[in-house]
Structures are given as structure tokens and as C-alpha cells.
Amino acid sequence: MRHRIAVVGAGPAGLTFARVLHRHDHRVTVLERDPAPDARPPGGSLDLHEGLGQLALGKAGLLAEFEALSRPEGQAMRILDADGTVLRDWQARPGDRANPEIDRGQLRDLLLGPLDVQWGRRVTEVVPGTRDGVLVRFADGRQEMFDLVVGADGAWSRVRPAVSSATPHYTGVTLVETSLDDVDTRHPDLARLIGDGSVAVYGVNRNLAAQRNSGGHVKVYAQFRAPLDWHTTLVRHSGPDAGLDLADGEAVRSSLLALFDGWAAPVLDLLRRGTAFAHRPLYVLPAPHTWTHVPGVTLLGDAAHLMPPLGAGANLAMLEGAELAEAVAAAPGPGDLDEAVRAFEEQMWARAGRWAEMTTAGLERLVSPDPAAALALFDEVQPS
Ligand SMILES: Cc1cc2nc3c(=O)[nH]c(=O)nc-3n(C[C@H](O)[C@H](O)[C@H](O)COP(=O)(O)OP(=O)(O)OC[C@H]3O[C@@H](n4cnc5c(N)ncnc54)[C@H](O)[C@@H]3O)c2cc1C
Structure with a gap:
């Protein structure tokens, strides 16, 4: 049957x-x-x-x-520190x-x-x-x-x-995703930074990673520890309302640049040049x-x-x-x-x-x- x-x-x-x-x-x-x-x-x-x-x-x-x-x-993976120094650079071995x-x-x-x-x-x-x-x-x-x-x-x-x-339930970690297109032609400096696979930078309670997809598309992930409502409690420097509007891509970009302030310029360029930001609190x-x-x-x-x-x-x-x-x-x-x-x-x-x-x-x-x-x-x- x-x-x-x-x-x-x-x-x-x-x-x-x-x-x-x-x-x-x-x-x-x-x-x-x-x-x-x-x-x-x-x-x-x-x-x-x-x-x-x-x-x-x-x-x-x-x-x-x-x-x-x-x-x-x-499978290649590169790790930098926040000032841009390469700490590790693993390449995929032939046939791996x-x-x-x-x-x-x-x-x-x-x-x-x-x-x-x-x-x-x-x-x-x-x-x-x-x-x-x-x-x-x-x-x-x-x-x-x-x-x-x-x-x-x-x-x-x-x-x-x-x-x-x-x-x-919420893990206490939020991820904000952005992306770059045609990285090899439009952002050759970032293409070199990322290499064939991924690049990641780890700081105190936060990290930034970029991963190649096919066709020159790159996903950029900013991960950080924060309360679930972190964006509602941010104090904006202008405008009448307190809090960050997650639908406002430029405001999200500015708040991420502030969060990663002091990191090497090429690393921050991953955020400066990213298009469209998606907010993904991590649940388990x-x-x-x-x-x-x-x-x-x-x-x-x-x-x-x-x-x-x-x-x-x-x-x-x-x-x-x-x-x-x-x-x-x-x-x-x-x-x-x-x-x-x-x-x-x-x-x-x-x-x-x-x-x-x-x-x-x-x-x-x-x-x-x-x-x-x-x-x-x-x-x-x-x-x-
Ligand atoms: C940023 C990020 C990076 C990740 N990277 C990796 C990685 O490198 N490797 C890895 O193994 N995993 C990775 N994961 C995890 C991976 O994405 C998920 O574990 C995986 O997608 C789970 O597959 P799934 O089919 O169970 O669920 P999903 O991929 O969520 O698919 C569920 C499907 O069900 C449909 N659906 C939902 N509700 C309904 C409904 N009511 N009626 C009908 N259809 C419905 C949805 O539209 C969707 O198509 C990553 C996750 C994230 C957030």
C-alpha cells in the first residue's frame, strides 16, 4: 500500500x-x-x-x-585582526x-x-x-x-x-547582513581582501565576515552581542525619534560603522559599500x-x-x-x-x-x- x-x-x-x-x-x-x-x-x-x-x-x-x-x-578562509593584519590564511588544497x-x-x-x-x-x-x-x-x-x-x-x-x-529563543547575538555585487570588477580591492572563500575579523563581542558566492556576489555579515531591542534604544544624533529604523539602510550602515569604529579602513569598506541591510537576530x-x-x-x-x-x-x-x-x-x-x-x-x-x-x-x-x-x-x- x-x-x-x-x-x-x-x-x-x-x-x-x-x-x-x-x-x-x-x-x-x-x-x-x-x-x-x-x-x-x-x-x-x-x-x-x-x-x-x-x-x-x-x-x-x-x-x-x-x-x-x-x-x-x-573553502579558503582568511582571518585578520581589527587593524587589518593577516593572522591566518588557509587555502583549499588541490582535490580537497x-x-x-x-x-x-x-x-x-x-x-x-x-x-x-x-x-x-x-x-x-x-x-x-x-x-x-x-x-x-x-x-x-x-x-x-x-x-x-x-x-x-x-x-x-x-x-x-x-x-x-x-x-x-533569542541567543543574545544579532546578525546584520549586507552584500556586494560584481566584486571582482567593481571592488577589486575587496575581492583581494576576501580571496577565494571567506575573510573574517574578530573583536570584542562582535565580528565581521565576508563570504564569496558565485558570480562575484559577496555576503557580508556583522555579528554582535546585543539585546533583542538594541535598535530601539540607540540614540540618534538627528531627527525627532529615538531609535534606529531598521528599514533605513543608511541609518543601519551608520550604526554598524559606529559599532566597528576604529577597525581597519578596508574592513569597514565591506560595510561602507554594502547594499541593502537585513536584520537577523539569531534564535535557537x-x-x-x-x-x-x-x-x-x-x-x-x-x-x-x-x-x-x-x-x-x-x-x-x-x-x-x-x-x-x-x-x-x-x-x-x-x-x-x-x-x-x-x-x-x-x-x-x-x-x-x-x-x-x-x-x-x-x-x-x-x-x-x-x-x-x-x-x-x-x-x-x-x-x-
Ligand atoms: C546567515 C546564515 C548562514 C548559514 N550558513 C550555513 C552554512 O554555511 N551551512 C549550513 O549547513 N547551514 C547554514 N545555515 C543554516 C541553514 O540556513 C538552515 O539550517 C537550513 O536552511 C535549514 O533548512 P530547512 O529546510 O530545515 O529550513 P528552511 O531553509 O528554513 O526552509 C523552510 C521552508 O519552509 C517554508 N515554510 C515555512 N513556513 C511554511 C508554512 N507555514 N507552510 C508552507 N511552507 C512553509 C519556507 O518558505 C522555506 O522554504 C545558515 C543560516 C544562517 C541564518
């Missing part, structure tokens, strides 16, 4: 799940709130680890295509495919392939335990029934309340996040274990998607399906719990009163 399976969310977790099921000739309904694949900017480049994201792509039969698209040279980078848009298109995603379908609620299965309600008032609903709908999951009362779920198994509903990726962005979230999301798909494909009947999901959850919780601990400790060191703590962290993880 074929199960009625839905996955909510067409991010890395949901698409990998659907693509691996597709490879096993199983039907899956992919429900995504965005009206189209390119409705939003896809976000920064991702490094896919050999034992995580790349393993998942192997299970989807997409490793060769990934190798053709990805940028192994993007441990963590090659890929643009999120390219990864999404690779995973999408033949999948038939239902775009513009915002889920509002999932109700397990009804007589006919699991009920899914949509923002447009429609509803549908499935045997298994997989919540791969990210940090603010609408599926999560069906299994858990946990909600994300309590870790480890587990729940009492609920037949017919489970979670993947950020919906299950939102953690600090230290290069693991998308990788875990993809591997979980692939593993759950394989488990579901191997389950012949309804009873087997539930047992397969239960066993998958145990495995996911154990692994994600370890990564949540590592990334939480990592964030403490990267945004720390002691900038040397960040350097020591990189020395531990970079190949010598």
Missing part, C-alpha cells in the same frame, strides 16, 4: 526528503508557502560537508551534479572536497529537478489523530488529509506545535529538542533543531531528509511506517543534540569578550 505523504517546506530538508523518495518511486506532496522558487533571495552560500550534506546528495543520486556546480576553492561551497539557489534547483512542488500553499495547522489520518489546514481555508506529515518548515514551523510546545530551539512520538507527524531540519548558524543546519537538514525518505521507502505497511519514523527520530535527536551543543559553544567563542577564542576555534577545526 502506498502512503499519503506530505512534506511542508521546500527548503534543504523538505526538498532532499522529496527527492530521495522520488528516487525510490514514492509519491510525496510538497507544500511550500512561497509563491515561486525565486520569490525571495535565496540567502548565502552553503558549505556541504562530506559526511552530511554530500552524503545526502549521494542518496539522492546528485553527487556528480553537485561536484560540477560547487566551488571547492570557496571536504566542504565545497554551493549557492543556495543552485542547490535548490538541483534538488527540485523533476519534483512537482505545490507553490503558494501556506500551512497554518496540522492536526494528528483524526479518524482518517493527519489533517492539514491551509491559509486559504482548504484542508487535506495525509498518513504522514513531515514538518520541514524551518525556524517558525507551523507543524511543530502538533508534536512539541517548544519555541525558539532548546537543545536537545525531543518530543513524545506522535503517529503521523514528524519534523526535520530547523523545525526540529534550530541552532546557531555555524555551518551545520542545512547539512543536517539534508541528511535527515534523505534518511527519513529511505526509512519511509523501506516501510511496507502503516504500522511499519510509524515504526520507521520513530526509529528515525531517535537517530536524529541524538545527532542533532551533539551538533546543537557544538554550535552553541562555537557561537560563544566566535562572539566572545576574547577575540583570541575565535582564532583558537579555527585553529582546532582547520587542517594544519
Whole structure:
């Protein structure tokens, strides 16, 4: 018997799940709130680890295509101190495919392939335990029934309340993102500063990093410790209102330049020349996040274990998607399906719990009163 399976969310977790099921000739309904694949900017480049994201792509039969698209040279990493002195300069070694980078848009298109995603379908609620299965309600008032609903709908999951009362909390660290385009032609000095991969500078409770994406696009991230409402309490030097208007890009730029005041001019140029600023306070779920198994509903990726962005979230999301798909494909009947999901959850919780601990400790060191703590962290993880 074929199960009625839905996955909510067409991010890395949901698409990998659907693509691996597709490879096993199983039907899956992919429900995504965005009206189209390119409705939003896809976000920064991702490094896919050999034992995580790349393993998942192997299970989807997409490793060769990934190798053709990805940028192994993007593994390069340079660390400067606040006065611009180069402290470390790691280059990717020839043939090193441990963590090659890929643009999120390219990864999404690779995973999408033949999948038939239902775009513009915002889920509002999932109700397990009804007589006919699991009920899914949509923002447009429609509803549908499935045997298994997989919540791969990210940090603010609408599926999560069906299994858990946990909600994300603020880490105390905020990230503001900006970007540069055509860096090699329009900003050759910054292109040299960034190199083939990333450059980062660590100060007291703050850091600034820039990362190459393909096509000369660069993402710049300013990270700092601050209360969630930091922008409302800033005293402006002009204008009638207290506080910073986050929609006012020039005001955000000025406040960041003040925050990083005294850092080397080329480093500050990353902020001076950035276009459009996005405010992203970092939230996490309590870790480890587990729940009492609920037949017919489970979670993947950020919906299950939102953690600090230290290069693991998308990788875990993809591997979980692939593993759950394989488990579901191997389950012949309804009873087997539930047992397969239960066993998958145990495995996911154990692994994600370890990564949540590592990334939480990592964030403490990267945004720390002691900038040397960040350097020591990189020395531990970079190949010598
Ligand atoms: C600045 C930054 C840098 C990062 N860098 C890395 C990195 O280098 N490597 C790495 O592994 N991870 C990285 N991460 C983490 C990574 O982005 C996430 O862990 C990953 O995107 C999680 O994938 P997901 O599929 O679980 O969720 P998401 O990517 O959030 O996808 C969820 C999908 O669900 C859809 N959705 C949401 N609500 C609904 C609804 N109600 N109905 C229908 N659809 C819905 C959304 O539109 C979206 O398409 C980074 C994160 C940040 C913030």
C-alpha cells in the first residue's frame, strides 16, 4: 500500500526528503508557502560537508551534479585582526572536497529537478489523530488529509506545535547582513581582501565576515552581542525619534560603522559599500529538542533543531531528509511506517543534540569578550 505523504517546506530538508523518495518511486506532496522558487533571495552560500550534506546528495543520486556546480576553492578562509593584519590564511588544497561551497539557489534547483512542488500553499495547522489520518489546514481555508506529515518548515514551523510546545529563543547575538555585487570588477580591492572563500575579523563581542558566492556576489555579515531591542534604544544624533529604523539602510550602515569604529579602513569598506541591510537576530530551539512520538507527524531540519548558524543546519537538514525518505521507502505497511519514523527520530535527536551543543559553544567563542577564542576555534577545526 502506498502512503499519503506530505512534506511542508521546500527548503534543504523538505526538498532532499522529496527527492530521495522520488528516487525510490514514492509519491510525496510538497507544500511550500512561497509563491515561486525565486520569490525571495535565496540567502548565502552553503558549505556541504562530506559526511552530511554530500552524503545526502549521494542518496539522492546528485553527487556528480553537485561536484560540477560547487566551488571547492570557496573553502579558503582568511582571518585578520581589527587593524587589518593577516593572522591566518588557509587555502583549499588541490582535490580537497571536504566542504565545497554551493549557492543556495543552485542547490535548490538541483534538488527540485523533476519534483512537482505545490507553490503558494501556506500551512497554518496540522492536526494528528483524526479518524482518517493527519489533517492539514491551509491559509486559504482548504484542508487535506495525509498518513504522514513531515514538518520541514524551518525556524517558525507551523507543524511543530502538533508534536512539541517548544519555541525558539533569542541567543543574545544579532546578525546584520549586507552584500556586494560584481566584486571582482567593481571592488577589486575587496575581492583581494576576501580571496577565494571567506575573510573574517574578530573583536570584542562582535565580528565581521565576508563570504564569496558565485558570480562575484559577496555576503557580508556583522555579528554582535546585543539585546533583542538594541535598535530601539540607540540614540540618534538627528531627527525627532529615538531609535534606529531598521528599514533605513543608511541609518543601519551608520550604526554598524559606529559599532566597528576604529577597525581597519578596508574592513569597514565591506560595510561602507554594502547594499541593502537585513536584520537577523539569531534564535535557537532548546537543545536537545525531543518530543513524545506522535503517529503521523514528524519534523526535520530547523523545525526540529534550530541552532546557531555555524555551518551545520542545512547539512543536517539534508541528511535527515534523505534518511527519513529511505526509512519511509523501506516501510511496507502503516504500522511499519510509524515504526520507521520513530526509529528515525531517535537517530536524529541524538545527532542533532551533539551538533546543537557544538554550535552553541562555537557561537560563544566566535562572539566572545576574547577575540583570541575565535582564532583558537579555527585553529582546532582547520587542517594544519
Ligand atoms: C546567515 C546564515 C548562514 C548559514 N550558513 C550555513 C552554512 O554555511 N551551512 C549550513 O549547513 N547551514 C547554514 N545555515 C543554516 C541553514 O540556513 C538552515 O539550517 C537550513 O536552511 C535549514 O533548512 P530547512 O529546510 O530545515 O529550513 P528552511 O531553509 O528554513 O526552509 C523552510 C521552508 O519552509 C517554508 N515554510 C515555512 N513556513 C511554511 C508554512 N507555514 N507552510 C508552507 N511552507 C512553509 C519556507 O518558505 C522555506 O522554504 C545558515 C543560516 C544562517 C541564518
